[in-house]
Amino acid sequence: MRNLTVTLAGLAIAGTLAFSGAPVSAADPRCEAMPQQIRSALPGADKSVAQNAARRLRLGEALCRANNERAAAKEFQVALKLLGAGGSTSLAGK
16 A cells, blocks of 8 residues: 555656646757748748758758657758758757
């Protein structure tokens, strides 16, 4: 009976912590800052490059919504390189 009580208390604490924390993607700068950099660089690019970068942007945003920030950062980096604005490498490795 004591083991059951300890187990239930542990589960209650774990559940409370899981539901009270902020979503990971909301705090991740890769899913906030990098898309803004891409959007600001899109108007100055050639049409075909801009289309490819926009496709990478949409894919990266979908990956952010799926909580896969690392893969999203890779897509954002490719888009930035295509646009010639690949200066945000410090955010990609986090």
